[in-house]
Amino acid sequence: MRLLNRSAGRLSRHRRGPLAGLAVVLLGLLLTGGLYTVFSPAQAGSAAASEEQIAQGRELFLVSCSFCHGQNGEGMRSQDGNQLGPSLVGVGAAAVDFQVGTGRMPMARPGAQVPRKPETFDQDEIAALAAYVASLGPGPAIPDESDYSLEGMSDEERQQAITNGGQIFLTNCTACHNFEGSGGAMPRGGFAPKIRGVEPRYIYEALLTGPQNMPNFTNGNLSPDEKRDVIAYLGSLEDMPDYGGFGLGGLGPVPEGLAAWVLGIGSLVGAAVWIAAHTTRSTKKKVEA
Amino acid sequence: MSSHDNGHPDVPGHELSNVPDEALVNDLYANPGLPEHQWRPTDVDPRAEKRAERQVATLFGLSAVCTILLLVSYFAFDIGEDPDVVGGVGASNLFIGLSLAGALLFIGTGVIQWARKLMADHEIVEARHPSASSAADREATLAALDAGLEESGIGRRPLVRNSLLGAVGLLGLPAVVMLRDLGPTPSQVAKDKPYPGAGIENTIWEKGMRVVRDVVGTPIRPADLEIGDLVNAEPEGIFNGGEDGEPLEGLALQVNKSKGAVVVVRMEPEEITPGDGRENWSVDGIVCYSKICTHVGCPISLYERTTHHLLCPCHQSTFDLADSAKVVFGPAARPLPQLPLMVDDEGYLVAQSGFTEPVGPSFWERG
Numbered sequence: 237m238r239l240l241n242r243s244a245g246r247l248s249r250h251r252r253g254p255l256a257g258l259a260v261v262l263l264g265l266l267l268t269g270g271l272y273t274v275f276s277p278a279q280a281g282s283a284a285a286s287e288e289q290i291a292q293g294r295e296l297f298l299v300s301c302s303f304c305h306g307q308n309g310e311g312m313r314s315q316d317g318n319q320l321g322p323s324l325v326g327v328g329a330a331a332v333d334f335q336v337g338t339g340r341m342p343m344a345r346p347g348a349q350v351p352r353k354p355e356t357f358d359q360d361e362i363a364a365l366a367a368y369v370a371s372l373g374p375g376p377a378i379p380d381e382s383d384y385s386l387e388g389m390s391d392e393e394r395q396q397a398i399t400n401g402g403q404i405f406l407t408n409c410t411a412c413h414n415f416e417g418s419g420g421a422m423p424r425g426g427f428a429p430k431i432r433g434v435e436p437r438y439i440y441e442a443l444l445t446g447p448q449n450m451p452n453f454t455n456g457n458l459s460p461d462e463k464r465d466v467i468a469y470l471g472s473l474e475d476m477p478d479y480g481g482f483g484l485g486g487l488g489p490v491p492e493g494l495a496a497w498v499l500g501i502g503s504l505v506g507a508a509v510w511i512a513a514h515t516t517r518s519t520k521k522k523v524e525a
Numbered sequence: 526m527s528s529h530d531n532g533h534p535d536v537p538g539h540e541l542s543n544v545p546d547e548a549l550v551n552d553l554y555a556n557p558g559l560p561e562h563q564w565r566p567t568d569v570d571p572r573a574e575k576r577a578e579r580q581v582a583t584l585f586g587l588s589a590v591c592t593i594l595l596l597v598s599y600f601a602f603d604i605g606e607d608p609d610v611v612g613g614v615g616a617s618n619l620f621i622g623l624s625l626a627g628a629l630l631f632i633g634t635g636v637i638q639w640a641r642k643l644m645a646d647h648e649i650v651e652a653r654h655p656s657a658s659s660a661a662d663r664e665a666t667l668a669a670l671d672a673g674l675e676e677s678g679i680g681r682r683p684l685v686r687n688s689l690l691g692a693v694g695l696l697g698l699p700a701v702v703m704l705r706d707l708g709p710t711p712s713q714v715a716k717d718k719p720y721p722g723a724g725i726e727n728t729i730w731e732k733g734m735r736v737v738r739d740v741v742g743t744p745i746r747p748a749d750l751e752i753g754d755l756v757n758a759e760p761e762g763i764f765n766g767g768e769d770g771e772p773l774e775g776l777a778l779q780v781n782k783s784k785g786a787v788v789v790v791r792m793e794p795e796e797i798t799p800g801d802g803r804e805n806w807s808v809d810g811i812v813c814y815s816k817i818c819t820h821v822g823c824p825i826s827l828y829e830r831t832t833h834h835l836l837c838p839c840h841q842s843t844f845d846l847a848d849s850a851k852v853v854f855g856p857a858a859r860p861l862p863q864l865p866l867m868v869d870d871e872g873y874l875v876a877q878s879g880f881t882e883p884v885g886p887s888f889w890e891r892g
Binding site for chain 1: 563564565566568569570637641738739740741745746748749750751753754755756757790824825826827828829830831832834836838841843854
């Protein structure tokens with residue numbers, strides 16, 4: 237019967253044309269791809285780490301970094317056994333973005349402290365370097381803005397995040413970076429830098445990767461939410477009212493009192509002594525009236 | 526012109542002094558006397574005097590202007606939620622402060638100018654005289670003292686004297702008793718154990734107690750930590766050690782939080798030089814030490830991941846956490862106590878036992 241029907245030159249209502257299957261597959265592919273591009277998270281590093289970018293990063297690396305870090309990022313030791321540059325295998329894109337993005341690397345010379353300075357590379361070059369170093373071994377990726385932003389939180393949640401972040405900051409960070417993040421001295425000529433006014437991304441990356449002598453606070457140590465709260469707390473310090481005068485690093489009433497006594501009262505005593513020691517005298521004689 | 530008296534004025538008792546008078550001994554050279562007095566311009570020049578008078582008045586006038594500015598700025602600038610700002614600083618505070626400073630400063634400057642330029646300009650000679658009283662005065666005083674002692678009879682009546690000494694001495698006792706009660710003595714709390722971890726030689730740490738993150742109180746798996754991680758941790762007991770697993774409160778919380786605080790760090794296992802008998806106190810390169818400095822008890826967490834040094838911010842004692850926290854610098858006398866670590870059934874870091882020595886500063890009973 238079917239054959240008969242077919243010979244009649246008409247397709248059954250229930251049968252598909254020969255190209256219908258292909259069309260459905262194509263449509264499905266298109267939809268999946270389209271939806272993916274719409275909804276996929278835009279991640280620096282992972283999505284954009286193309287072969288070319290890695291190749292470009294490698295070239296930059298060979299010119300600017302390999303002297304200390306080795307031609308394949310394996311690290312170098314000087315002849316007397318000192319570490320010249322550590323191995324970069326597994327430090328991840330976050331470490332590169334922090335070190336190069338804040339100008340700490342490339343380093344002018346090795347020493348106790350690697351200070352922040354104007355950055356040498358532009359954002360594209362930093363991304364290429366990060367892609368290359370990330371390709372050497374798995375490591376922390378550059379955090380997305382959604383990791384540390386308080387967008388979409390209610391006022392109460394924000395306040396809670398700031399309070400929580402303050403406690404975490406005072407427990408984990410204050411020892412080196414001071415109560416209000418203005419930094420402090422470390423052994424052998426180093427210092428913990430001031431972290432007020434640093435971009436949230438770099439704070440997050442520093443926590444993840446532990447630059448130089450800083451211990452790291454990886455996601456297993458401080459959860460991403462806790463890191464976000466710490467950044468929220470640091471941001472809230474910027475909103476603190478400033479009544480002017482010298483902050484003295486927020487060290488509190490004791491250093492302020494000491495400064496008032498030593499500098500303030502000291503200079504008053506000095507001024508009084510100076511006044512008492514100086515008077516203009518005339519060579520003329522007094523004319524008796 | 527004021528007189529310049531070159532001789533010594535009659536100082537009482539001077540003639541009794543055994544200090545030789547320089548003018549009498551050294552008569553080879555005539556006493557040159559004091560130089561002639563030099564007058565100030567305002568004393569000899571009426572125009573300068575007039576000018577100085579105007580200066581002083583101007584300074585006082587400026588002070589008055591500042592006071593008025595103070596009142597104006599008090600009312601003129603907005604404060605509160607949305608204050609006026611000048612150069613990043615609250616305008617109200619800035620101008621009230623500056624004008625008050627000006628008002629006071631100009632009065633002060635004016636008064637000094639007045640005193641230095643216009644007030645009388647005498648030179649006064651005041652000769653030195655011996656600081657000891659005259660012999661007669663001293664004798665008279667001693668005589669008066671002896672007379673007083675004799676009349677009071679304190680030497681002849683030992684009963685009165687000794688009972689007075691006893692009564693006054695006993696008055697010191699209330700101070701001792703009351704100050705002693707400001708806190709329990711170490712031996713007291715060690716014996717009674719009013720709460721877990723009480724006593725100078727104890728902490729709340731015990732076998733199987735989890736090492737948890739400070740503030741949040743979450744337990745730690747070894748896999749959570751990477752090389753170079755630093756965790757400021759606390760004993761889980763402060764979060765669940767109270768009755769019915771409640772968090773500790775009040776004194777017990779404060780004491781145990783401060784004494785039980787530890788730092789947990791992870792390093793390459795081969796970098797660790799374990800102390801004698803401490804070979805199995807670390808877990809995959811994770812070591813745990815008391816956070817309380819053995820010098821005077823400051824909490825320490827200034828950790829350098831490359832050197833494994835932990836630095837105390839108070840007096841710069843430095844401990845090498847890769848080598849049993851030995852003191853490598855500073856005034857601390859002994860290493861930080863190490864907490865032996867192991868992993869419990871659920872895979873979390875726990876203490877193998879409590880600390881094997883007292884934490885914190887040394888004290889006299891410590892051998």
